[in-house]
Amino acid sequence: xxxxxxxxxxxxxxxxxxxxxxxxxxxxxxxxxxxxxxxxxxxxxxxxxxxxxxxxxxxxxxxxxxxxxxxxxxxxxxxxxxxxxxxxxxxxxxxxxxxxxxxxxxxxxxxxxxxxxxxxxxxxxxxxxxxxxxxxxxxxxxxxxxxxxxxxxxxxxxxxxxxxxxxxxxxxxxxxxxxxxxxxxxxxxxxxxxxxxxxxxxxxxxxxxxxxxxxxxxxxxxxxxxxxxxxxxxxxxxxxxxxxxxxxxxx
Amino acid sequence: xxxxxxxxxxxxxxxxxxxxxxxxxxxxxxxxxxxxxxxxxxxxxxxxxxxxxxxxxxxxxxxxxxxxxxxxxxxxxxxxxxxxxxxxxxxxxxxxxxxxxxxxxxxxxxxxxxxxxxxxxxxxxxxxxxxxxxxxxxxxxxxxxxxxxxxxxxxxxxxxxxxxxxxxxxxxxxxxxxxxxxxxxxxxxxxxxxxxxxxxxxxxxxxxxxxxxxxxxxxxxxxxxxxxxxxxxxxxxxxxxxxxxxxxxxxxxxxxxxxxxxxxxxxxxxxxxxxxxxxxxxxxxxxxxxxxxxxxxxxxxxxxxxxxxxxxxxxxxxx
Numbered sequence: 388x389x390x391x392x393x394x395x396x397x398x399x400x401x402x403x404x405x406x407x408x409x410x411x412x413x414x415x416x417x418x419x420x421x422x423x424x425x426x427x428x429x430x431x432x433x434x435x436x437x438x439x440x441x442x443x444x445x446x447x448x449x450x451x452x453x454x455x456x457x458x459x460x461x462x463x464x465x466x467x468x469x470x471x472x473x474x475x476x477x478x479x480x481x482x483x484x485x486x487x488x489x490x491x492x493x494x495x496x497x498x499x500x501x502x503x504x505x506x507x508x509x510x511x512x513x514x515x516x517x518x519x520x521x522x523x524x525x526x527x528x529x530x531x532x533x534x535x536x537x538x539x540x541x542x543x544x545x546x547x548x549x550x551x552x553x554x555x556x557x558x559x560x561x562x563x564x565x566x567x568x569x570x571x572x573x574x575x576x577x578x579x580x581x582x583x584x585x586x587x588x589x590x591x592x593x594x595x596x597x598x599x600x601x602x603x604x605x606x607x608x609x610x611x612x613x614x615x616x617x618x619x620x621x622x623x624x625x626x627x628x629x630x631x632x633x634x635x636x637x638x
Numbered sequence: 639x640x641x642x643x644x645x646x647x648x649x650x651x652x653x654x655x656x657x658x659x660x661x662x663x664x665x666x667x668x669x670x671x672x673x674x675x676x677x678x679x680x681x682x683x684x685x686x687x688x689x690x691x692x693x694x695x696x697x698x699x700x701x702x703x704x705x706x707x708x709x710x711x712x713x714x715x716x717x718x719x720x721x722x723x724x725x726x727x728x729x730x731x732x733x734x735x736x737x738x739x740x741x742x743x744x745x746x747x748x749x750x751x752x753x754x755x756x757x758x759x760x761x762x763x764x765x766x767x768x769x770x771x772x773x774x775x776x777x778x779x780x781x782x783x784x785x786x787x788x789x790x791x792x793x794x795x796x797x798x799x800x801x802x803x804x805x806x807x808x809x810x811x812x813x814x815x816x817x818x819x820x821x822x823x824x825x826x827x828x829x830x831x832x833x834x835x836x837x838x839x840x841x842x843x844x845x846x847x848x849x850x851x852x853x854x855x856x857x858x859x860x861x862x863x864x865x866x867x868x869x870x871x872x873x874x875x876x877x878x879x880x881x882x883x884x885x886x887x888x889x890x891x892x893x894x895x896x897x898x899x900x901x902x903x904x905x906x907x908x909x910x911x912x913x914x915x916x917x918x919x920x921x922x923x924x925x926x927x928x929x930x931x932x933x934x935x936x937x938x939x940x941x942x943x944x945x946x947x948x949x950x951x952x953x954x955x956x957x
Contacts, residue, residue, distance in 0.1 A: 400738040404724070411726040411767075474722035478783070481686040482739045483712035636689055 397484050401492025402499075409500050418462065422504045425454055430511065442519025447511055448529045448605050452569050452598050455540050460561035462497050463544025464554045467632065471552040480636065490629050494545050501537045505530065525607035532604030535617040536597050540565045542624035549631040572596025639664050639791055639821035640685065644694035647680050647845075654680040656845035657694065662821045664790070667813065669836035669853070670825040673945050677845040678825040679719050682795050685823070686716045698791055712740070715789035717797055721780025725769030729760055729779050732768060733786060740787045750786055757812060758782040773800040781809065785816065792822045798831060810835050829937035833857075843945040857935030859943075866916045867903045869929035875900035878925055885915050899928060 409415040426447070430436045434446035470476040479489060515521050544561040551557050570576050572593045580589040593599065600613040640662040647655040655677040662668050672678050683689040685696050687703045687710060696703040701710035723732055733754065737747040755761055758778040763771055768779055781797060797813070798806045806828075813822065813835050826832065832839045833853050841849040841856075849856060857863055870878055875893065879902055882891050887910040894901045906912045913932040920927050 396741070400735060403738075404727075404735045407731075408724070408726060473725070474718065474720055475724055477683070477688050477718040478716075478722050481688050481711055481714070481716045481718070482736070483708045483741075484739055485708055 394488065397488035398492040398495070401484060401489050402496045405493045405496035406499055409496075415500065418458070418500075419504050419507060422454075422458055423507060425458075426450070426508055427511075429454065442515055442521045444511065444515055444521065444526050444529060445605060447508075448533055448601075451533045452536050452601055455537050456562060456565050456569055459501065459537055459540035460544045460558050460565060462501060463541050463548055463561060464557040465548070466493055466497060466545045467549035467628075468552050468554045468557045471549075471635075472554075476632075476636070480632075486633060487629055490545075490625055490632065494542065494625055494628070497541050497545065498534075498538050501541065502534055505534055505537065522607065525605070528607050528609050529605040531609065532601050532613070535604070535614070536601050539568070539597060539617050539620050539624075542621040542628070543568065546624045546628040546631060549628050550635065568595060569597050572599040639699050640823070641697040642681075642685065642694070643696075645681065645684055645691050645696065646693040647677075647684060647689065648692050653845055655684070655691075658842070658845065658847060659694075660840065660847070662823060664821050665818055666838055667817045667822045667824065667836045669832035669839040670823055670842070671827075671829070671832065671839060671941065672825075672842040674827075676842050676945070678842060679795055680845075681842070682716075682793050682823065682825060683718075686714055686793055687711050688718075712787075713790055715784035715787065715792045717780045717784040717794040719795040720799075721777045723768045723776065723779050723783065726767055728765050728767055729755075729771070729775075729782075730764045732779065733782055736783045736786055742787070754782045754786045757785070759808065774802060774805045777801055778805075778809070781812070785812075790820055792816070792820050794822070794824045796825055796827070798826070798828065806831075829941060832937060841941065841944060848944045849940070853937070856937060856940050860933075860935030860937070860940050861905060862903075862933040862939060863935035864911050864913075865903055865905045865933040866912045867901060867929065867931055867933060868916065868920065868925075868927055869896065869899050869901045870925055870927060872898055872900050874925055875902060878902060878923070881919060881923060882916065885912075885919065887912055887915060901929070903933070 409418075429450040430447040434450065436446050439446060467476070470479060480486065484492075512526060515526075516523070540561075543564050544557070547561045547564060548554075548557040551560075567576075573596070577589055577593055580592055584592075594616070600616050603610060603613050640660070642658060642660040645655055645658045646653070658677075658681060660668075670678050670681070680689065684691045685698070685703065687696075687707045690704060696710075698710040699713050701713065703710045724735075727735065730751065733751045734747060737750050742750050755764060758781050760775065760778055760782060763775050768776060771779065777797070777800060781794070784792060784794065794813075798809050801809060810831065813824065816822070817835075817837070824831070824836065836853055839849070839851065839853050839856050840847055849859075868878075872895075879891050879893060882888055882902065882904045885904070887906050888904045889907040890905045892903045892905070894903075904912055904916060911932075917930060920930065
């Protein structure tokens with residue numbers, strides 16, 4: 388317990404500063420407005436939410452991984468690249484905080500921020516409850532799944548942001564890597580592997596797909612395997628993030 | 639309090655710091671000098687645990703910086719080069735963040751921030767975002783951040799860079815006031831700063847120590863140490879120059895024209911004290927002396943004599 392409180396004591400100030408940092412600039416507001424606008428546009432105009440005549444939010448959630456693909460790297464790109472460019476990295480890493488706590492604190496702040504943006508989509512939940520009787524258990528599971536997808540993208544983006552001091556490079560590379568994780572379950576990618584690779588490898592590649600795991604959750608089943616997938620992916624990339632920051636301090 | 643042994647850092651083929659050893663005790667203010675690229679900042683980055691050395695150790699108050707990083711860092715106040723800070727935070731928010739990271743809570747954190755704001759005279763800009771502050775205030779925010787927890791070890795990379803003379807004076811006063819209780823390392827390009835605040839000066843060149851002593855000891859290495867300069871009317875100067883050369887302790891006399899006057903500098907043989915002999919001679923000969931003073935020595939001359947310029951280094955590298 389004391390170890391846990393010591394860990395919290397290290398992570399909390401980092402988290403707080405980073406989180407407040409989003410709202411110190413217009414970044415947070417611009418992001419939230421664009422996030423809500425694109426979510427709405429896709430759900431109502433591209434997904435024909437009303438015309439479907441079904442009281443659920445599967446159309447809404449179906450677009451999440453694709454929107455996150457661009458919106459989440461926009462959040463994560465500055466996470467480390469900005470610290471490196473402005474020289475605050477040297478300040479941050481010479482404060483008496485273990486490196487892992489700094490990485491985790493910054494990451495959790497970014498994740499909490501996307502969580503707030505996601506939570507602000509609640510009017511659509513109100514709408515669907517007003518129009519019919521949806522299964523709110525499924526909707527809750529879908530929100531949790533969506534939050535995990537965002538967390539996965541963020542961990543990838545944070546790690547990539549640590550490799551450069553250029554935010555544009557961080558953004559573009561993050562989008563590409565996140566894209567690979569998004570489509571790895573689709574025929575586009577799997578056909579490439581099926582041609583030559585053993586089935587086990589093809590299945591392994593498919594199992595890295597965010598969409599596959601997310602779709603499973605949006606069916607209303609919070610399977611432990613899907614949760615383990617997201618949490619271990621996040622842990623993996625945060626570990627990589629720690630290693631990258633440590634290795635690249637010199638330049 | 640700071641023990642550095644055999645510290646080495648390489649960047650690719652270049653050796654930035656080459657087996658540097660240094661001990662700094664409580665009460666010492668060590669001026670860290672050297673040309674740009676000599677390895678000053680790299681050394682400071684290793685002392686504070688930002689960069690990992692390729693070889694050697696740094697111990698801060700008994701804590702090894704690599705094995706015991708967090709404990710050692712808690713005892714260090716560090717002002718990195720350029721005094722980086724989060725530009726979108728106000729000075730107060732930034733200092734409160736530092737206080738919290740350093741483990742101060744509630745009333746104590748507030749008191750710490752208030753004390754340090756008072757010391758560094760940040761009151762008028764406390765509620766402004768740091769990115770809108772002038773260079774002088776930014777530097778003082780960095781300084782405030784470094785001394786907030788009253789650390790026993792203070793490492794400052796060019797603390798007065800970009801400050802005007804008044805601000806420099808204030809910062810130097812601040813450093814002097816803290817000196818007795820701390821071990822301080824200050825890197826600087828300003829040689830007058832070394833004379834103003836340092837109890838010890840270390841000059842490094844190409845990653846290695848080339849001089850280590852009190853500022854007075856370094857000054858004694860200057861050709862100008864104990865030399866005497868006097869200014870006379872041009873008419874008198876010719877004869878005076880010849881007379882000065884007859885003094886037994888004078889090795890050499892240099893002259894420089896100043897309009898209708900000439901400034902003569904008499905250099906002593908092996909650091910002997912000349913001023914008494916020269917002033918006696920001037921009285922005897924009844925010269926109308928406009929200026930007469932003994933030179934303490936010139937640090938910049940010592941600095942140039944024992945370090946290599948970056949141009950010379952580039953030339954050496956090409957060969």
